[in-house]
Amino acid sequence: MKKTSAAALAGALVGGILSWSSVASAFDQGDLIKPVDKGLTFVFVPKVVHPWYDVVQAGAKKAVEELKAGGINVEVVWDAPPQADVADHNRRIETDIGRKPDGLAVSCLDPSTNVQLLEEAKAAGVNVLTFDTYCSDGFPFVGHKGDAQDGKDLANFLAEKIGKKGKVGILSGSLTATNHAARVKGFKEGIAAYPDIQIVFEQPDEDNLEKAVSLTENALQANPDLAGIFGSNASNPIGAARAVVNAGKTGQVTIVGMDDLPETLQFIQDGVIAGVKAQRQWEIGYWAVRYMVAMNQNHTVPHEHATGSQILTKDLLASK
Numbered sequence: 001m002k003k004t005s006a007a008a009l010a011g012a013l014v015g016g017i018l019s020w021s022s023v024a025s026a027f028d029q030g031d032l033i034k035p036v037d038k039g040l041t042f043v044f045v046p047k048v049v050h051p052w053y054d055v056v057q058a059g060a061k062k063a064v065e066e067l068k069a070g071g072i073n074v075e076v077v078w079d080a081p082p083q084a085d086v087a088d089h090n091r092r093i094e095t096d097i098g099r100k101p102d103g104l105a106v107s108c109l110d111p112s113t114n115v116q117l118l119e120e121a122k123a124a125g126v127n128v129l130t131f132d133t134y135c136s137d138g139f140p141f142v143g144h145k146g147d148a149q150d151g152k153d154l155a156n157f158l159a160e161k162i163g164k165k166g167k168v169g170i171l172s173g174s175l176t177a178t179n180h181a182a183r184v185k186g187f188k189e190g191i192a193a194y195p196d197i198q199i200v201f202e203q204p205d206e207d208n209l210e211k212a213v214s215l216t217e218n219a220l221q222a223n224p225d226l227a228g229i230f231g232s233n234a235s236n237p238i239g240a241a242r243a244v245v246n247a248g249k250t251g252q253v254t255i256v257g258m259d260d261l262p263e264t265l266q267f268i269q270d271g272v273i274a275g276v277k278a279q280r281q282w283e284i285g286y287w288a289v290r291y292m293v294a295m296n297q298n299h300t301v302p303h304e305h306a307t308g309s310q311i312l313t314k315d316l317l318a319s320k
Contacts, residue, residue: 032298033297033298033299034296034297034298035297036072036293036296036297039073039074039075040072040073040074040075040102040103040292040293040296041074041075041077041099041101041102041103042074042075042076042077042101042102042103042104042105042288042289042292043077043078043079043096043099043101043103043104043105044056044057044060044076044077044078044079044105044106044107044131044285044288045079045080045089045092045093045096045104045105045106045107046078046080046107046132047080047081047084047089047107047108047109047132047133047174047177047207048080048081048082048083048084048109048207049080049081049082050080050207050234050235051234051261051262052234052259052261052281053078053080053132053281055281055282055285056131056132056281056282056284056285056288057076057078057285058282058285059281059282059283059284059285059286059287059289060076060285060286060288060289061076061285062282062285062286063285063286063287063289063290064076064289067289067290067293072293074289074293076289077101079092079095079096083206083208084109084174084177084206084207084208086109086110086113086176089109089110089114090110090113090114090117093106093114093117093118093121094117097117097120097121097124097126100124100125100126101126102127102292102296103126103127103128103129103292103293103295103296104118104121104126104127104128104129105128105129105130105131105142105288105292106118106128106129106130106131106135107130107131107132107133108130108133108134108135108136108177108178109133109174109176109177110176110177111135111136111176111178112176114135115135115136115138118130118135118136118138118139119138122138122139127292127295127296128140129141129142129288129291129292129295129301130142130143131143131284131285131288132179132281132284133177133178133179134178134179135178137303140291140301140302140303140304140305141303141304141305142283142284142287142288142291142304142305142307143279143284143305143306143307144179144279144280144306144307144308144309145304145306146306146308146309147178147179147180147182147183147186148182148183148185148186148189149186150183150186150258150277150309151182151183151184151185151186151187151188151189151190151230151232152186152187152189152190153186153190153277153311154183154187154190154230154256154257154275154276154277154311155186155187155188155189155190155191155193155230156190156193157256157274157275157311158191158228158230158254158256158274159190159191159193159194159197161228161254161256161274162197162227162228162254164194164196164197165194165196165197165227166196166197166198166225166226166227166228167197167198167199167200167223167225167226167227167228168191168197168198168199168200168226168227168228168229168230169199169200169201169202169203169216169219169223169226169228169229169230170184170187170188170199170201170202170203170229170230170232171203171204171205171212171215171216171229171230171231171232171233171236171239171240171257172184172202172203172204172205172232173204173205173206173207173231173232173233173235173236174204174206174207174233175204177207177233180207180232180233183232183233183258184202184230184232187230187232197227200219200222200223200226201219201222201223203215203219205233205235205236205239207233207234207235207236208235209235209236209238209239210239211239212231212235212236212238212239212240212243213239213240213242213243214243215239216229216239216240216242216243216244217243217246217247220243220244220247220249220253226253227253227254228253228254228255228256229244229253229254229255229256229257230256230257231255231256231257231258232257232258233257233258233259234257234258234259234261234264236257237255237256237257237258237259237264237267237273237276238261238263238264238267240253240255240257241255241264241267241272241273244272245272250270250271250272251271254274255267255272255273255274256273256274256275256276257273257276257277258276258277258278258279259276259277259278259279259281260276260278260312264276265312265317268312268313268314268317269314269317271314274313274314275311275312275313275314276311276312277309277310277311277312278309278310278311278312279307279308279309280307280308280309281307283307284307287305287307291305
């Protein structure tokens with residue numbers, strides 16, 4: 001057998017290394033990123049027309065401005081149903097899929113039907129994410145998933161405010177909205193720790209402020225000794241507060257709920273609403289736009305971006 005010289009072997013190894021190096025240098029992970037060479041259109045489908053989403057829009061607008069300064073033009077289209085109606089919500093999602101936008105962001109009103117449509121959007125090549133209300137692990141989510149804990153925190157807060165006894169009521173929002181349902185569930189679990197507190201009514205207001213006013217008026221008439229009200233969305237603390245003020249019961253009925261709309265903050269400062277858990281929805285709009293751009297560039301994006309919440313009270317607002 002012919003022996004291979006050490007010099008020949010070394011030469012072969014060097015040649016192999018150089019050959020591998022040339023192949024390796026031909027691949028650059030940066031090549032995986034696609035340039036954005038056209039204007040992008042993103043469609044947001046919230047659950048309902050609501051001032052809460054105005055703050056989401058403000059965050060989205062800021063992201064658009066920053067991207068434009070960097071040479072990427074984005075148009076954001078909002079397609080919101082006027083009422084929290086599942087059929088209307090789904091029709092809008094279906095129509096928006098047909099438009100083949102560069103990104104589709106949906107706040108789920110009814111996950112059981114929304115998921116099927118969003119899967120169809122993915123199959124059609126649409127970049128999909130969900131925001132505000134968690135829908136399914138099948139899609140990236142930007143928002144706050146600690147809804148049950150928010151409800152429990154507000155139950156404990158309310159219980160302390162009313163001396164751990166008395167009658168309380170629940171305005172439960174939209175029955176199909178998973179975040180509303182989770183907050184109500186958390187609230188009930190929290191209140192269960194206080195045997196002297198009784199839940200005497202629970203009504204869905206469908207995220208409609210005027211309906212929340214009407215439901216609270218009825219509850220106050222049926223329960224003149226009502227001690228507290230829990231609101232599961234951004235509308236119903238305001239509706240409850242208006243009804244309590246109109247009934248001349250400010251200071252007699254303690255109201256807690258969700259989110260920090262301007263009228264909510266005013267009611268907190270006036271001592272009508274005791275406190276709310278506020279989300280950071282500006283962040284939701286900002287990062288939803290940023291991530292949909294990243295999707296178009298073939299970047300990886302986080303499967304969940306948790307935006308969190310905090311409790312706001314009169315004392316906290318005064319310290320700002």
